[in-house]
Amino acid sequence: MCGIAGFVSESSSVNSRAVLERMTSAIRHRGPDDAGYYTSAHAFLGHRRLSIIDLSGGHQPMSNEDGTCWICFNGEIFNHADLRPTLEQAGHRYASHCDTETILHAYEQFGPECLTHFRGMFAFAIWDSRVNTLFAARDRFGIKPFYYFWDGRLFAFASEIKALLEHPAISPTMEKEVLPEYLSFGYVSEERTLFRGIRKLMPGHHLTVRLGGAQPTLRMEPYWDMPLPDGEPSSPHDDSYWIAETRRRLEETVRMRLMSDVPLGMFLSGGLDSSAIAALIKRMVTGPVKTFSVGYEEARYSELGYAAQVARTIGTEHHEVLLSRDEFFHSLPTLIWHEDEPIAWPSSVSLYIVSRLAATQVKVVLTGEGSDELFGGYERYRWNLLNSRALGWYRLLPPGLRRTIREQVASSSLLRASLRRKLSHTFLGRDDTIESLYLENFYGAFTLPEQSSLLSASPGAVFASYRRYWDQAATASLLRRMLYADQKTYLVELLMKQDQMSMATSIESRVPFLDHQFAAFAMMVPDHLKIRGGEQKYVLKKAVEDLLPHDIIYRAKMGFPTPLRQWLGDRQAAPLLDGLVSPDGFLASCLDLSSLTALLHRHRSGMEDATDRIWRLLNLQLWGDLYFTGKKEALLSSMTPTVPARSPRRG
DSSP states (O other): OEEEEEEEESSOOTTHHHHHHHHHHTTGGGOBTEEEEEEOSSEEEEEEEOOOSSTTSOOSSEEOTTSSEEEEEEEEETTHHHHHHHHHHTTOOOSSSSHHHHHHHHHHHHGGGGGGGOOEEEEEEEEETTTTEEEEEEOSSOOSOOEEEEOSSEEEEESSHHHHTTSTTOOOOBOGGGHHHHHHHSSOOSSBOSBTTEEEOOTTEEEEEEOSSSSOEEEEEEOOOOOOOSBSOOOSSOHHHHHHHHHHHHHHHHHHTTOOSSOEEEEOOSSHHHHHHHHHHHHHOSSOOEEEEEEESSGGGOOHHHHHHHHHHHTOEEEEEEEOHHHHHHHHHHHHHHHSSOOSOTHHHHHHHHHHHHTTTOSEEEOOTTHHHHHTOSHHHHHHHHHHHHHHHHTTSOHHHHHHHHHHHHHOTTSOHHHHHHHTTSGGGSOSSHIIIIIIHHTOSSOHHHHHHHSSSOOOOTTHHHHHHHHHTTTBOHHHHHHHHHHHTHHHHHHHHHHHHHHTTTOEEEOGGGOHHHHHHHHHSOGGGTEETTEESHHHHHHTTTTSOHHHHTSOOOOSOOOHHHHHHSGGGHHHHHHHTOTTSGGGGTSOHHHHHHHHHHHHTTSSOOHHHHHHHHHHHHHHHHHTSSOHHHHTSSOOOOOOBOOOEEO
8 A cells, every 4th residue: 555656748857856756745644664766758656655565575666677667556456476476477577575566567468458367456657668658557446546637748647636736737726617516416526626637547447648759648448347237137046146155255355355464454333344344354364353443422423332342242352432523623624635625424534533543553454345335235225216116106197296296395384394304305306307316315415506506607517427327327227227326436435535534544445345356246146135125235234144243234324424413503613604604715716605605594593404515615615725725734734633542342
């Protein structure tokens, strides 16, 4: 696990090495153990190392045998030892035992096809001086980040945006065209970012920058996509096969991710996914297994009790930390700086806090990310299936009658407010479109009319990125369409959060559920084994029933809840809310303050709950003040205080 940065161009300046060092230093937290640089007439590669594999070797950038190819790499290739004998038989000579060298030799042997051989998480760049070409790639799900800048002359790349901003040719400018998607989802799911000219290499893609021709060229191509069957095909296997195979494959992917030359542990929420992985780890390793959990002083939002129950049951050395309201808000500027863009979900803060706790004990952690997007774990999937089935008969009613019912659901005084709110999430209170019935219903914060009042121009295609993936899976079942589109959008942002928050504390996080072979298998599992009646992730629950207590496996999903609504409703939050309409704040430069003031008034008076929208605005304000209004130093002047951890609990 590391940080990478670099750039290539036809011509270099006298201070190119100094620029490279500044870029690499900006992400020192990603790799405090070592730094390395490669410079040539056209290519400049930098690396920060967090030593996990082959501690004495593995210095990067690393070259092949004759020094014609150089690589900087972030991630882990978990099957690198299996690939090595074939590469050695083909004549490649190894100088280390690390996975970085396997990538380099596989590139020499197979070219871009090398990517099809790797099982792991990765973002890397290889400079091939033989043909003046930079080849770069990102793993299939986007577990590791890769940002880049390209203006037709200069190509620069880095693990984090802040490193790119250290290059003198790149200055921070807001990409206003993506603001509507941010206001709705809380993140930008396409290749653009909130910084104009800075883009993401999308998951499952590689790119090639060629120098030496009439002008430099950039070419980007996909190399992998999730296989999706048409419709809901009949399975030749019975339920017991799928349950047993889920367990066998889960054991394989967890065992593969225990590869490490340093101590590793597990983030344990007390939910199904992390608890199952922790229980498998405990069975697979000798010696103590360390687990880490975070909770809140507000007990109703805390899962610490469940995590402690799991730790006692499986016998781990368990560590806990509490996150207070003051610590939460105090941390925001620093964490937004680490993420480079506004934080999408409050759980990023708790993830950072538990990562900081874990970093005192281990250098690698496993997490349960990705299971919900493979096995149908979110409530929105089940509700959208129910709404869609009901529409089959509801569409038989005349459009005018359906419109009248929708208006009554929205405003009728004959219905209690709580009932109107619930009905507004059903087919009775929604338009018959995916945008209304699903996206605005379960993802969106600001509606399109609200955005029109806040923005100087009408919002554009807010849902275009999601719709692109939704339409690509048009022949799949409804559940698989939802899973696929989330894997391409929502999950990518979750993984970015996982990476940036853990790397902010200099630890590596691994996600066993997102081994691409396991994930492809999971997508083939029949829909009725993912959501059966009211039970979600049914096949996974059945697969791990012997590992965990029944009440842990079948308890209601909480999903890292945060008492944000309670905190923002407290009088102590008044300065935060007042600051959103400050004339010298960033929001004043891009939103209509009168509309914003009206929204805050409705929230404070109890007319409506705008917690999610205020969270979006607060993060956008802090992000803009960090990068555009000259308030960065003031916001980051005080470091985040230490949160006291509870004493370890031993199972």
